[in-house]
Amino acid sequence: MRLPHNNVVARYDRLARQGQCGSVRTRNKKYKRRRVNFDTPHATHFTSTGKNSTILSEYRVENRHGWSDACRRVTFRPTERFIMEFFKQYPSGLRLVAKRMDNFYTVSLGVYVDVGSICEDASTNGLSHFVEHLLFKGTPTRSSLQISEELDDIGANLNAFTSKDSTCFYTKSVSEDLEKCIDVLSDMYLNADMPEGELEKERGVVLEEINMAEDTPEDVSADLIGQALYFDEPLGQTILGNPENIKYCDRHSILKYKQNHYFPANTVIAVAGKFDFDELDKLVVKYFHAGEPCATPHVDEPECEYKSKFLHKFKDINQSHVELAWGGVKYDSDKFYALNVACNALGGGMSSRLFQSIREKHGLVYTVYSYPSFYRNCGTFEVYAGLSPDNVEKYCALLSDEIRRFVDEGITDRELARAKVQSVNSILMNSENNMSLMRVFGRVMLKSDKVYSVEADRNGYESLTKDDVNAVIREVFARSFASSYVGPKHKGFDAVSKIKL
Known part of the structure; x- marks a missing residue:
């Protein structure tokens, strides 16, 4: 999904603003971003609150010209209401970034995973997007219907998107229901079991989405120019992928692909809206098991070479x-x-x-x-x-x-x-x-x-x-x-x- 920035008029909730850059696939549609990227790489300068504050992490501040020499401690004290932005990295490697907006009734929650079509090769092209769909198909404690009903019952919005270089699952709800949203998204992220019957049905859904895109000339054009500039490179592949890969991939290969990319150090939890940070911190630890150290596979985003095809x-x-x-x-x-x-x-x-x-x-x-x-x-x-x-x-x-x-x-x-x-x-x-802020906070943390x-x-x-x-x-x-x-x-x-x- 793309979140807009300045002059962006992306076809994405009319917010369109994400760097994708290129295009994004949601569970329901493909949205394209045409123009400027909303996401930026620069760090917030936190203010220390002095005594009795809690150290969340240590980081180095970067400006347009590179890293500064000094490290600064990111601190907060919950009673200081002027501290509105929070960041924490947990023992598992999971990162939490949050923007408090006290005058809102609602809160947006996103789970960003550093995986997209840029991470695929010819044999796995399309699996990032397919996995995104399959995480909605149930867990050992919730069926696909129950996932939908639990959030519909509280009037929350639930969706997801896959782009060239990231995948995001997100909700928007009234602030009182943030725990329920974290509960459901963490269950999907950690425990999706992709039963064979649901997998086969969703395979058909994704193949129909590929057919729909092929009937949309602007989508075809966007995919083709990407292939021309990044010819024979991962970034030149489509987000939806090769239909043959979707037709013939099995449950084992899909679960293995998810395991290789869905791990805490490759994930950012982004929150924006009305919330209490102490409570949010506890919920992330509780539902995402963030306090537990976790093995971290090595994943590199490939270098790119421009072509003139x-x-x-x-x-x-x-x-x-x-x-x-x-x-x-x-x-x-x-x-x-x-x-x-x-x-x-x-x-x-x-x-x-x-x-x-x-x-x-x-x-x-x-x-x-x-x-x-x-x-x-x-x-x-x-x-x-x-x-x-x-x-x-x-x-x-x-x-x-x-x-x-x-x-x-x-x-x-x-x-x-x-x-x-x-x-x-x-x-x-x-x-x-x-x-919009949840998305930009999440993507900036994920990528920079x-x-x-x-x-x-x-x-x-x-x-x-x-x-x-x-x-x-x-x-x-x-x-x-x-x-x-x-x-x-x-x-x-x-x-x-x-x-x-």
């Missing part, structure tokens, strides 16, 4: 879906904010260059936008358009002109000011949504082992200069690009692969 898929549809992709920057790069701002100016909204030129001035498209994605070891910058096949060649010529002008002239003062304001105000607006800070995020944008943004523009567009085409077969379908920059 052109891939196409002909479909009997009315529109052509055309994409280009360049290598971007990593999740914790000090160029993160600059690339988001560059994306905003080029194709992030109604005032962006691509929207104003290609749609408003020339009327060639209904949809055109750019969006970045960020991963632990790499990143992408993509441009998408949906348009009539007859306009593909003209679109490619205009796109080439706009990108060359963007690189040569750089971002303007007004574009920079606008993008910074949009980014900062989006951060502030999203900080009032506890589900830091506590998210709204102020650090805000400062990252406000401190940007034109030189910062123009440098990343030149860096990204100096790279070779990958490209893709989905749509009806016609003479100029490959024009996107021939763009000269």
